[in-house]
Amino acid sequence: MNKLTLSALALMMTIGLAACSQEESQGVDMEKAAENAGEMMDDAGDTMGDAADDAMDTMGEAAEETGEAMDEAGDDIEEGYEDATNQ
Numbered sequence: 137m138n139k140l141t142l143s144a145l146a147l148m149m150t151i152g153l154a155a156c157s158q159e160e161s162q163g164v165d166m167e168k169a170a171e172n173a174g175e176m177m178d179d180a181g182d183t184m185g186d187a188a189d190d191a192m193d194t195m196g197e198a199a200e201e202t203g204e205a206m207d208e209a210g211d212d213i214e215e216g217y218e219d220a221t222n223q
Contacts, residue, residue, distance in 0.1 A: 139187070143180035147173050 150172055 139183045140180050143176055143183070147176045150176070 151169055
């Protein structure tokens with residue numbers, strides 16, 4: 137979320153700088169500003185997509201580790217039950 141916020145801030149700053157050009161004869165190049173804004177939004181989207189992929193990978197790894205821990209706990213319980221009933 138912070139990267140998206142920073143990207144939006146950078147977009148607003150870019151548009152603001154384009155609107156406040158120093159030469160009065162030089163108008164605002166809206167096509168260039170729109171192109172830059174589009175590129176920034178693409179970058180922000182890519183960043184969010186990468187973050188989502190990383191989160192999904194982490195969740196998958198955590199689920200796998202949890203499953204392994206549950207299997208081990210089940211095995212330990214089974215061994216404890218067998219030990220308790222065989223004595």
